[in-house]
Amino acid sequence: MEFKDKPQPIEMKWYVKTPAKRNKNKDTLAKLWQDKIDQLRNNAPKGSIKALVDFYQENNRDQNYLPVKICFALYGLLTKYQTKQRNGFTSVCTPISEESLEVFCFMIQTDRSFQDIIETMNISTICHDFQFNLHLANEDENVRAMMTTIVLFLSQNYYKFSNWREYIKPKYHCIIEEPANEAQQEEIPEGRFSKDAYLPTEGHFYDVDVQTILTTFRTDLEKGLSSMEIDQRREKYGTNELPKPPKVNVFKMLWNQITDFIVMVLIVGTIVSLCIEEWIAAGMLIVVIVSNIVIGFTQEFKAERALEALENADVIHVNVIREGVTDIITADQLVPGDVVVLEEGNTVPADLRLCQTHHLEVVEVLLTGEMNPIEKSTDLIKTPNVPVGDRKNIAFMSTSVVKGRGVGVVVATGKVTEIGKISSELNKKIDKTMPLKRKLANLGKWLVLLAGILCLIVVGLLVLWLFIKNGSMTWDDTVSIIKIGLSLAVSVIPEGLVAVVTITMSIGVSRMSKQHVIIRNLPVVEGLGSVTTICTDKTGTLTQGRMTMTEIRQGPNLYNFKTINGQFKIYNSIDSEISQIPSESIDILNVCAMCNNSSTKVNEKGETEMIGDPTEIALYNCALHCGITKSNYVNNGNIFVTEVPFDSDRKRMSVLYKDNNNNGTIFAKGACESILSICSSNFDGKPLNQDILKDIENQMNSMAQNGSRVLACAIGKINMNITPITEDNNTDIENRLMFLGLVGIVDPPRNESALAVKALKQAGIQVRIITGDHPKTAGAIAKQIGVIDPEDDVDQYIMTGNELLGMSEKALAEREPFPSVFARVSPEDKLTVVKALKRRGEVVAMTGDGVNDAPAIKSSNIGIAMGSGTDLTKQSADIVLLDDNFYNIVSTIKEGRRVFDNIMKFVMYLLSANSAEIWTMMICVACGQTPPFSAMMILWANLVVDIPPSICLGLDPPMSNIMERKPRDPNSNIFNWKKALIVLFQGMTMAIISISLFFMTLYIKPLAEFGGYDMPTGMTDERPNHSRTLAFISLSVIQLFHSFISKSITGPTISKDMFGNKYLLVGLVVSVLFLVAGIYIPYFNDIIEQYPLKWLDWLLILVAVLVHFVICETVKLVLRIASKKRESKYVLFHDDL
Incomplete structure (x- = not known):
C-alpha cells in the first residue's frame, strides 16, 4: 500500500511533573469517573467517547493522576469500541473506534497513572486492543497522524515498546519512519514523564533484541561508553554494590538492655531507695541492674562481631570495554550500559543482557539452586513472565562462568539486580521475638502488678494498725512503711530472672560455638526447642555442593x-x-x-583449584x-x-x-x-x-x-x-x-544428612526439601536420606514450582498430604512455602546457603545459614553453621530443648523462693507483727541464694529422652495455674517453717535461750535480732536445698541424677559460704542486718530443711500416683502442669 502524503504526527505533549492541586478528593473523583464509565459501557453514541477528554479536563484539572482502578476501567471501555465492521472481506474502523483512539492518545500523554498501567502491559496486547495496523491503513490523515503519535510516544517512553517495527506491519513503516527519525534528533524535554526513556533502571530485558538493548542504553559493543557518559551515569545510578544491612548500633543494643521491663522496674526501686536514704539497698539494686545489662549486651555484641569476621571481602575484577579499549576495573565501578567481557572462571559482576556468546555456560546455583551449568545464548525470549532460571540471554550478578566466553551489556546494577532485589527485601526489619521472651516479659509484668497490689494491701494494713495503736503517723512511721513496702516489692520481683535467663542462654551459645555454631540472635536458643519443621535447601546443605x-x-x-x-x-x-x-x-x-x-588456576590465597564446568x-x-x-x-x-x-x-x-x-x-x-x-x-x-x-x-x-x-x-x-583431519575440517x-x-x-548427600534426618524424625520434627533442582534429583536425594520413606510413592510428596504458580498460601497450607519436597522453585516460592507452613501452625526453621534461600531464611521463625554460604544469606540468618555440618542442627535443637527445660527449672525455683518471702511478709503483717526481713536482707538473699543455684540449674545436663519428646507447643503457657499452685504451696511451706522458728525463738523463752549468743556491734535488742537472723538463714538454706527439688515437678528428688549436676553442688557451697560470711564477719553483718548463730541454731535449721523435704516429696508422690494412668515415665514438665 502506498500513501500520497505522509501525515505529520500530532504535536506531542510531554508530561511535566507539577505539584498536584487536587480540586476533588480521591473518593469523589473515583465515583464521578465510575458513574461516567458505567453510563458509556452499554450505550456510547457518536461523540460521547470523545467527550471524555473534556470530562477529564474538567474534573482532573492540574491533577494528572486518575485512581488506578479507574484507569483499568477506562482502558477496558476504550478497547470495547475498537470493533471491526466487515465490508465484504475488508476490515474498517467505526467512528466510535476512532474517537476512543483519540481519547487513548490523549490519556497516554496526560495522565501519569494511565501511563503506569500501560507500562505493565504487553505491546502485542495494546496493538491488538487498539487495532494499530488497521488505523494506519485508514485513509483519514487525521487518524493516521493520531496513530503515528501513539506509536512514537510509546517507543520513545517505554523501552520494551522501543522497536515499533516488531508490531507494525512492514507496509506501514513508511508512515512512521520519517517522523521517528525526526523525533530521535529532538532534545528530550527535561521533566519528561519517563524515568529515563533511553536508559531504564529496571526491567527484565530478556524480551528485547540485542540492537534494541544497544539503542536503549546508548552503547556500542566495540567502543563501549565514553568517560563523560560513565561519570554521568555513576552520579545518577551510584556504585554497583548490593545494599548493605545497617550496622548494628552499639548504643541501641545497650538501650534495648536498659529498657527491659524488669530492669526498668529495678531502676524505679533504686530511685525509691535513694529517696529514703537506703544507700546500701540502692547500691545492691544497682549491682543487679548493671549485671543484667552487661550480660545481655556482651552476648549480643560478641555474636555480631563473630558474624562480621565471616563476611566475604573478596574484590571482583571485570574486563570492560570503554572508549574502544578493554580495561580491567573493579565490579563496583560498573554503570548501566557498560560492555563487559566474560571469560571462564569469572564471576558475573552485574546483570548483563548477553549480546555475544561462544559456548558460554554459567552456574546459577546461588540464585536458583540449580547445580548444573546453564548454556547461555543471545536469542530474544518472547514468552512473558519467564522464571529467572529460564532467562538464557541474561547473566545474573554473582553467578559463575564455568565455560566459554561472552559479551554483555550491563542492564542492572546494585540494588536493582535480581540479587539486589532480594538483598533489599532482606534488609526489612522482621520481628522475631521468641515466645519464651514474650512470656517471661508478661510474667514480669504480672509480678510487678502483684507487687503493686500487695504493697497497697500491706501499706493499708500498716497504716490502719498505726492509727489504731497511736491515733496518728509520724515521718519515721511513714519511712518505715515505705521500707516495708519496698521490701515486699523486692520479694515479689525476681531481680535475677533476666540475668539468669541471659546467662543460661549464653552458656548454651558457648556450648554451641564449640560445635562450630554461631548464634546471632540470643532468644532463638530457646525457640529451637519448639521447632516442628525444618525446611532445607538441597544443594550445599543436604548435599556436598559439588558434582x-x-x-x-x-x-x-x-x-x-x-x-x-x-x-x-x-x-x-x-x-x-x-x-x-x-x-x-x-x-x-x-x-x-x-x-x-x-x-587449574592459582587463586588469590595461593591455592590451586580447578575451574570449569x-x-x-x-x-x-x-x-x-x-x-x-x-x-x-x-x-x-x-x-x-x-x-x-x-x-x-x-x-x-x-x-x-x-x-x-x-x-x-x-x-x-x-x-x-x-x-x-x-x-x-x-x-x-x-x-x-x-x-x-x-x-x-x-x-x-x-x-x-x-x-x-x-x-x-x-x-x-x-x-x-588415510583420512586427514584438521581444526577446520x-x-x-x-x-x-x-x-x-x-x-x-x-551432588552426593553429606555423610551426616541421613543421620540428621533420622534423629530429627525421632524428635518429632519433619524435614522438607525446597530446591531449585530437578524433581527427580530432589526426590532421589529425599529417599536416600530418609525425608521420604522408601515405601512411599515419591510423586505423591513432590510439588514443583509450576504447580505453585497461582496457588495462595491458604490453599497450599490446606493441601494434604503436605509435600515433603518442593522442586524447581524460585526464591519467591520458597517464601510461599515457609509462610504456608507457618499458617498451618508450624514453627519453621529454614536452612540454606544461597541467595535464593535468603528471603525464606529471613521469614522463617528461625533462620539457619551455612558458613560457606553467601554473606547475604548469613546476614539473614539467626544461626550460622560454620562447618556446614547439617547434623549440627540436631545438636542445636537438643541444646535449645535443654535450655528451655533448664529455664523452666530455675523459674520454678525462683518463684518458689520469692513466694516464700511474700508469704512471710504477708503473714507477719496480718498478725500485726513487724516483718522479720528488711529490704536489705531480701536483696542479699536474692543475690547469694537465688542467683547462684539458678545459674547452676541452667547448667543441668539434658534428660536422656530429650530428643524423643515431641516439640513443645510455643503457644502453651509458660506458667499456668497448676504450676502456680505448686509454687505457692512450696513457698508457703518454706514460709510457715521460717515464721515458726521466728515466733518460737522470739516468744518462747527456752527456745530463745536455746542457742546462746553474744551481742554484735551496734545491736541493742538481742532476742528480735537473733530470731530475725534464724528465720532468714533457715529460709535461705531451705531455698538452697529446694534447688534440688526444683529439678523436677513430679519426679523423685532422690535418684541417680540427684548429684549429676556438679555445678549445682558448687553453687550450693558458694551460697552457704556467703550466708555464713554475712553472719559472722564483723561490721559486714551490721550492713546486711544479720546476727551470729550458734551450732544449736544450725541444728534447728537442719530439722527445718528435712521437714520441708518430706512435705514436698509427699506432694510429688501424690502427683505421680494421680498421673500414673496417663504416663509410664516421669517427664520434666507434664502437659497438665
Whole structure:
C-alpha cells in the first residue's frame, strides 16, 4: 500500500511533573469517573467517547493522576469500541473506534497513572486492543497522524515498546519512519514523564533484541561508553554494590538492655531507695541492674562481631570495554550500559543482557539452586513472565562462568539486580521475638502488678494498725512503711530472672560455638526447642555442593566410587573394594580425562583449584584418583588435533588426539541418545542391536531415578594418513564410534544428612526439601536420606514450582498430604512455602546457603545459614553453621530443648523462693507483727541464694529422652495455674517453717535461750535480732536445698541424677559460704542486718530443711500416683502442669 502524503504526527505533549492541586478528593473523583464509565459501557453514541477528554479536563484539572482502578476501567471501555465492521472481506474502523483512539492518545500523554498501567502491559496486547495496523491503513490523515503519535510516544517512553517495527506491519513503516527519525534528533524535554526513556533502571530485558538493548542504553559493543557518559551515569545510578544491612548500633543494643521491663522496674526501686536514704539497698539494686545489662549486651555484641569476621571481602575484577579499549576495573565501578567481557572462571559482576556468546555456560546455583551449568545464548525470549532460571540471554550478578566466553551489556546494577532485589527485601526489619521472651516479659509484668497490689494491701494494713495503736503517723512511721513496702516489692520481683535467663542462654551459645555454631540472635536458643519443621535447601546443605562421579556402568559391570574419611575407594558390583578399574573399562576414564576442558588456576590465597564446568571437574577428578591424567597422555607422545565442542543441539563433545604414527583416537561424551547415534558397536565389539540398546536404556533410567546425571562415553580409531583431519575440517570424526558405557555424576548427600534426618524424625520434627533442582534429583536425594520413606510413592510428596504458580498460601497450607519436597522453585516460592507452613501452625526453621534461600531464611521463625554460604544469606540468618555440618542442627535443637527445660527449672525455683518471702511478709503483717526481713536482707538473699543455684540449674545436663519428646507447643503457657499452685504451696511451706522458728525463738523463752549468743556491734535488742537472723538463714538454706527439688515437678528428688549436676553442688557451697560470711564477719553483718548463730541454731535449721523435704516429696508422690494412668515415665514438665 502506498500513501500520497505522509501525515505529520500530532504535536506531542510531554508530561511535566507539577505539584498536584487536587480540586476533588480521591473518593469523589473515583465515583464521578465510575458513574461516567458505567453510563458509556452499554450505550456510547457518536461523540460521547470523545467527550471524555473534556470530562477529564474538567474534573482532573492540574491533577494528572486518575485512581488506578479507574484507569483499568477506562482502558477496558476504550478497547470495547475498537470493533471491526466487515465490508465484504475488508476490515474498517467505526467512528466510535476512532474517537476512543483519540481519547487513548490523549490519556497516554496526560495522565501519569494511565501511563503506569500501560507500562505493565504487553505491546502485542495494546496493538491488538487498539487495532494499530488497521488505523494506519485508514485513509483519514487525521487518524493516521493520531496513530503515528501513539506509536512514537510509546517507543520513545517505554523501552520494551522501543522497536515499533516488531508490531507494525512492514507496509506501514513508511508512515512512521520519517517522523521517528525526526523525533530521535529532538532534545528530550527535561521533566519528561519517563524515568529515563533511553536508559531504564529496571526491567527484565530478556524480551528485547540485542540492537534494541544497544539503542536503549546508548552503547556500542566495540567502543563501549565514553568517560563523560560513565561519570554521568555513576552520579545518577551510584556504585554497583548490593545494599548493605545497617550496622548494628552499639548504643541501641545497650538501650534495648536498659529498657527491659524488669530492669526498668529495678531502676524505679533504686530511685525509691535513694529517696529514703537506703544507700546500701540502692547500691545492691544497682549491682543487679548493671549485671543484667552487661550480660545481655556482651552476648549480643560478641555474636555480631563473630558474624562480621565471616563476611566475604573478596574484590571482583571485570574486563570492560570503554572508549574502544578493554580495561580491567573493579565490579563496583560498573554503570548501566557498560560492555563487559566474560571469560571462564569469572564471576558475573552485574546483570548483563548477553549480546555475544561462544559456548558460554554459567552456574546459577546461588540464585536458583540449580547445580548444573546453564548454556547461555543471545536469542530474544518472547514468552512473558519467564522464571529467572529460564532467562538464557541474561547473566545474573554473582553467578559463575564455568565455560566459554561472552559479551554483555550491563542492564542492572546494585540494588536493582535480581540479587539486589532480594538483598533489599532482606534488609526489612522482621520481628522475631521468641515466645519464651514474650512470656517471661508478661510474667514480669504480672509480678510487678502483684507487687503493686500487695504493697497497697500491706501499706493499708500498716497504716490502719498505726492509727489504731497511736491515733496518728509520724515521718519515721511513714519511712518505715515505705521500707516495708519496698521490701515486699523486692520479694515479689525476681531481680535475677533476666540475668539468669541471659546467662543460661549464653552458656548454651558457648556450648554451641564449640560445635562450630554461631548464634546471632540470643532468644532463638530457646525457640529451637519448639521447632516442628525444618525446611532445607538441597544443594550445599543436604548435599556436598559439588558434582562427583560416583559410578561406571559397562554392560554387566558396575563400579562405584566413594570417598571415606578422605580416602578414595573403588567398589565392584558385589560391593567389594578393588584397587583399580579393570583394563576393559579403563577407556571410560580416558574419555573422562581427555574429553574435558576443565583446568587449574592459582587463586588469590595461593591455592590451586580447578575451574570449569562442575560436571567436567567431577569427571576429571575421578580419572585423576584412578591415575589417569591428560598430561600423562600427552607426555606419552599423543598430540591434541581438534575439538568438536558441546552445544545444546548436538548434546555431545568430541576431541581427537594422534600419536607419532599419525593414528588418531577419538574421545566422545554426551547425552546417551546423542552418543548412541554416532556409535556402531558396543564396548565388546558386538554391533549395537535392539537388545543391547534396550539394556543401555534401562541402565540409564535406573541411574537417573537415583538422582544421577547420566553421560555416555565412546571411543574411536582413525588412520589420519588415510583420512586427514584438521581444526577446520573435523566433522567426520564423530562417526562409527564404539560405545563404552555410562557414567553417573551426582551432588552426593553429606555423610551426616541421613543421620540428621533420622534423629530429627525421632524428635518429632519433619524435614522438607525446597530446591531449585530437578524433581527427580530432589526426590532421589529425599529417599536416600530418609525425608521420604522408601515405601512411599515419591510423586505423591513432590510439588514443583509450576504447580505453585497461582496457588495462595491458604490453599497450599490446606493441601494434604503436605509435600515433603518442593522442586524447581524460585526464591519467591520458597517464601510461599515457609509462610504456608507457618499458617498451618508450624514453627519453621529454614536452612540454606544461597541467595535464593535468603528471603525464606529471613521469614522463617528461625533462620539457619551455612558458613560457606553467601554473606547475604548469613546476614539473614539467626544461626550460622560454620562447618556446614547439617547434623549440627540436631545438636542445636537438643541444646535449645535443654535450655528451655533448664529455664523452666530455675523459674520454678525462683518463684518458689520469692513466694516464700511474700508469704512471710504477708503473714507477719496480718498478725500485726513487724516483718522479720528488711529490704536489705531480701536483696542479699536474692543475690547469694537465688542467683547462684539458678545459674547452676541452667547448667543441668539434658534428660536422656530429650530428643524423643515431641516439640513443645510455643503457644502453651509458660506458667499456668497448676504450676502456680505448686509454687505457692512450696513457698508457703518454706514460709510457715521460717515464721515458726521466728515466733518460737522470739516468744518462747527456752527456745530463745536455746542457742546462746553474744551481742554484735551496734545491736541493742538481742532476742528480735537473733530470731530475725534464724528465720532468714533457715529460709535461705531451705531455698538452697529446694534447688534440688526444683529439678523436677513430679519426679523423685532422690535418684541417680540427684548429684549429676556438679555445678549445682558448687553453687550450693558458694551460697552457704556467703550466708555464713554475712553472719559472722564483723561490721559486714551490721550492713546486711544479720546476727551470729550458734551450732544449736544450725541444728534447728537442719530439722527445718528435712521437714520441708518430706512435705514436698509427699506432694510429688501424690502427683505421680494421680498421673500414673496417663504416663509410664516421669517427664520434666507434664502437659497438665
